[in-house]
Amino acid sequence: MECSTIATTADTHHPLGLHALWRPGAGLSLWHGADRPDPALPEPIAALLAGRRFSTRVAVIGADGRRDFAATATLGVTAAVVFLDATRSLSTHPELAWYRHLLDGVRRLVAAGCVTPAVSSADGAALVRWQPVTTPLWRSWSAVMWGAAPDVIAGNNADPRAAVDDLVAELTDHLCRARLTTVGSGAHRFGFIDALLPGAPGDAVPTSRAGAASAAWLAWQNSAGGDETSVVFRLHEPDESDELPGPGAGSLWRFQVCLRSVEGDLEPVVPHRLDPADLDRVTTDLANAVTAFGPLRQALPDRTTLDYLLTTDTVAELFADGVSALGQAGFAVLLPRTIADVRPALSLTGRPVVGSPRRNAMVGLGAVRDFQWRLALGTGGDAVTLTDADIDELARQKGDLVRVRGIWMRADGAALTRAAGFIAAQRVAAAAGTAPDMGELLDLVTGDEERTGVPVTAVSGMSWLDDIADAGSLRPPALPNAELADASLRPYQQRGFEWLTHLAGLGVGAVLADDMGLGKTVQVIAVLADEHRRHPGDAEALPTLVVCPMSVIGNWQREIARFAPELTVTMHHGQQRPAGSRFTEHHRDTDVVITTFATATRDRALLAGHSWRRIVVDEAQHVKNVNTAAAKAIRTIPTEHRIALTGTPVENRLEDLRAIIDFVNPGLLGSASVFRARFAEPIERDRDPAALRHLTRLTRPFILRREKTDPAIISDLPAKDELTVRANLTVEQAALYRAVVDELMEALKDKEQRVLRRRTVLAALTRLKQICNHPAHYLGDGSPITRRSGHRSGKVELLADIATTLVDEGDRALVFTQFATFGEMLAGWLGGLLSTDVPLLHGGVSRTDRDAMVTRFQSDDGPPVLVATLKAGGTGLNLTAANHVIHVDRWWNPAVEDQATDRAFRIGQQRDVHVRRFVCVGTLEERIDDMIHSKRELSALTVSTGESWLGDFGNDELYELFALRDEAVGE
Incomplete structure (x- = not known):
């Protein structure tokens, strides 16, 4: 290895021929220039380098661009600082002068306290070191230094910027520790401070705490430098003198360049008043600003200042993005307060x-x-x-x-x-x-x-x-309490009376959609009685027409007689109802005419030939299908005001909501096709929250819905618990079930059958539900409910256990099925099981027999169980004698099932109500039940679900839904 010794001279003004380069991880490497391979060094430098040998050969690129190997001596950071200070009076190569200038800048940084501890890791240890606070001023200074670096520094590092940052970091840590020589170890509360003192190894923070410590010091660093800036921009609004030439050319905005003084004052930059160093610093900052916010490049220059002249479009970009971009680059931007x-x-x-x-x-x-x-x-x-x-x-x-x-x-x-x-x-x-x-x-x-x-x-x-x-809703004024003969309205009913009265006065239709059992009928009667009382003997007063299902026509007559006996009521129903002129004569001086949907349909022309104060449609879901004869007939009857009563404004589809709203306020939601495109499809298919929000806002003013489960509505209603009860299939049921599924899947392979796909799927669904009920229900062969070997149906076995238990405990139950034939089977079998008469309420029961059946069940000595079909017994009846509700089979429509449950869970119920819904394990019943529960999430205004959508499933989806699981059959 080639070596050289150090010769000395006493002439301190002798030029220093050494080159220097900071190498990260090594130190400051020195070597002799090629023109003087072994010069004599001035005395101070020779003394410092005494004993060091220029022995390590390092590849370097000289100022002339040539690459050579030089013999070097390398100094650590402590020796490098002493060496650089010793060269101040000497004539040196450019890089040594640059390193001295860098050292002076770091000294000023440390003296100003712009430093902070930092945690770094090396070889698995957490090291605590001092580092600069990277303020905007520091970044600007760093950029200036880097821009002035000599070629020797820029050309001899793979990453020159990283090498400079490494030297700054080493100098900062060294100079900080040097200033702390008077601080004794252990003279402070925190152990990690020892790692920041001179001579400490720096390994003072446990690895487990290193992350938290690093984050805390980083936050300190950010707060320490967050407010400092050198250049500040201030935007001025244009005046008439700032207009661009040409018609419609626009205005010019002055983006003024200012300097913030130490005291915080702002002064506009006047270039000729700045010394060269400050002007250089400002122009460097402006170059960084242009990099941060590119549109400044297109700004017009101002000849006497450094200000930018911006067009209105550029100022708009400044507001939108530029202020943020300049702020991130360390520049403050002051905007006119007048621009809001x-x-x-x-x-x-x-x-x-x-x-x-x-x-x-x-x-x-x-x-x-x-x-x-x-x-x-x-x-x-x-x-x-x-x-x-x-x-x-x-x-x-x-x-x-x-x-x-x-x-x-x-x-x-x-x-x-x-x-x-x-x-x-x-x-x-x-x-x-x-x-x-x-x-x-x-x-x-x-x-x-x-x-x-x-x-x-x-x-x-x-x-x-x-x-x-x-307010998003109508605000009816408070009215005196409604005066009724045999009752006082509950507070929520009084509010409903006020709401209906207000809408009637405005000529706006109303949908009263309170839960079943909250007294919708009595609220309407209160409105009728109030109008009668306010306009006594009004010869121009028109009657109100009530249209309702046959099952509740008697209830309306009794409720009016009870609460408002001053109102005259006539019934338009039955074979003996008047027609033609007899109708006019019969209903002369009548306040309320009550009829059924069927009668209103048959007597459409007769009813439409008379004028009415209002039409009240009870169980308004009967007019949800606008194409039915009943819906068409009722819409043709002229009236000043319309009220729809329903336990829920939506059943199967949002189209049902549109139909009911369109009845009370025609045209409000547009045609069926417009409504489908704007609301139904986005909500039902896409779950579009914006469409749902708009529909809610549009319909909320005309729908009043209160729920029994809300304590603010009614606090004395007992609790209701709901339970899904799972039954296994018997072996007989399972065999029938598999056969129907196989038959369905085979039929769907037939191309001709695909035309009738939906009908085929729904027919199979009905057969499978019948099988889940009981084999005899599906077969229709009149075979017995049970055999000697035991039960033939898991559901019926469960029903037997529940029915006998609740009767023994003195309770009473409603048993709902959607099939009249199965209801007939259950009523006879339960009667024998319980040794009592079990009535069956279905659509074929006359109005007289229906009323008698309800009255008997409600009596104290009535039968313990009433079997009813969902269609006949699911609406308009008060059956609070029962405190158990059992849905043996499912309609797959929560709204319909809830209405049926509300026959027992309503005002007048004194006991907790227990609701059980039967499903068969491992069958389509269990899987559809899971799907239905997931669709309740869209609230009262969204879609419940019927069954027709099953017809849209693909074959694989249908098989997955219908197929029998292994767990279906019990042991």
Whole structure:
């Protein structure tokens, strides 16, 4: 290995021929220049390097770009600091001068306290070291230093920037420890501080705590340097002198460059007043700013300053992205306080008609003669309402930064454009005589800006639409307590009475959708009695027509006689009902006419030939299918007001909700096809929250729904517990089940059968449900319920155990099935099992026999069990004598099943109600039950489920759903 010794000279002004290079992980390497391979060194340097040999050969690239191997001597950071200080009076190569300048900068950094501890890891140990606080000023200084690095430094490192950062880190740690020489070990509370003192190895933080310590010190570092900056930008609004030449060219904004003083004052930068070093630092900062926010490159320069002149489009970009980007690069940006972020909004104002009729037209403009849309920027007292001229001017400006009447504002330009287009379209419609009615206006007010472009935030002078826009619902005034003959309304019923009365006064239809058993009938009777009392002897008063199922027609007659005996009631039902002129004579001076759906359908022309104050449709789910004869007939009957009563406004589909709302407020939700595209498909298929939100806002004002389970509604109703009871199939049932599934899958392979696919699937579903009930139900062969060997059905066996137990305990039960034939089988068999008469309520029972059956069951000595079909016994009946409800088979519609359960769980029930729903293990019943429960999540306004959707499944999906599992058959 080639070596050289150190020669000395006493001349301290002798040029120093040494080159220097900091090598990460090694130190400061020194070597002689090629022109003086073995020079004599000045005395101070020779003394420092005494005993060191230039022996390690390192490949270096000289200033001339040539690569050579030099014999080097390497100094650690402590010796390097002493060496650099010793060269200050000497003439040196450029890199040594640069290293000295770097050392001076780090010294100033440490003296200012811009340092923080940091945790790093090496060979599995956590090392504590000092490092700089990376403030914007430090980053700027670092960039300047790096930009001035000599070629020897830049050319002799694979990653020159990393090498410089490594030297800064080593110098910072060394200089910090050197300043702490007077701090004694152990003179502090925290052990890790010893690792920051001179001579400490640095390994003081357990590895398990290293992460937390590092995060804490990093937070300290960020807070220590977060507010420091050198260059600050300040934006000034343009004035008339800042206009660009040319028509419509726009304005120029001054983006002023300022310096923040130590005291925090801002001074605009005047280039000729800065010394060269400060000017160099500022221009470096501006270069970094341009890198951070690129649009500054296109800014026009100002000849006398360093300011940027920005177009309005560039300023809009500055607001949107530039302020954040410059802030992340360490620059503060000051914006004019006068420029506010404003949200465009629409307002709707109307004027009432003088001399409007006593009762408003339903969902028409009614008392509103004229209305006007206004577009405003901002809200509250600071809002600026735009004139037509303002809107036209905004259309020309474009962009998100606009000037209105000399005031600059930030607003969503695209939204402004859409809103301006909407207002223009409304003007055209008004001029053409096709301005929207109240239903269409409600749709616009409650929508999610899809048609208006911006939200509608204020409505005034628009009758009931004011309340909906302000509170999302109608706000009926408080009324004196309803006066009824034999009862006082509960608080929630009083609110329902006030709500119905308010909507009637507005001419707006209502859907009263309280849970079954909360007294919807008595709330309507309270409205009828109140109107009768307020308008006694009114010769122009029209009667109310009540249309209801045959099962509850007697209940309406009895309830009116009980609570409002002053009302005259006539029944329009049966073979002896009057027709023609006899109808008019018979119902003269009548307050309420009660009829059934079937009668209303047959007497459609007769009822439509008379005028009615209102129509009340009880169990309104009967008119959910608009194509049925009953629905068509009832919609043709002229009336001033419509009320629909239903235990739930939705059953199988959202289309059912549309049908009921369309009955009370025609046209409110649009046609069936429009509703399907806007609401039903997005909600049912896509679970679209925006569509659901809009539908809720649109329908909420006209639907009043309270639930029995809400303690705020009714606190004295007993508890209801619901349980899904699982039964096994018998071997006989399992064999029949498999045969039907196999037959179905084989039929679906037939191409011709695919045309009737849905019918085939639903027919198989019915047969499988019959098998799950009992083999005799499916076979229809009149075979017995049980054989000597035992039960033939797991469900029937469970029913036998439950029925005998509850009867022994003095309880009573309702047993529901959707099949009349199976109900007949159960009623006879249960009667024998319990040694008592078990009545069967089905659709073929006459009204007289039905009423007698209900009265007997409700009596104290009535039968312990009543079997009923869902269709006949699921609505309109009060059967609170039962405190057990058993659904033997399933309709797969939670709404229908809940209505049936509410025959027992309603006002008047004194005992806790126990609900059991039977399903067979390992069959389609269990899997559909799981699916149904998962669909309850969409709340009262969303889809429950029927059975028809099963017809849309593919063959593989159907087999997966229908196939019998191994666990289906019991031991």
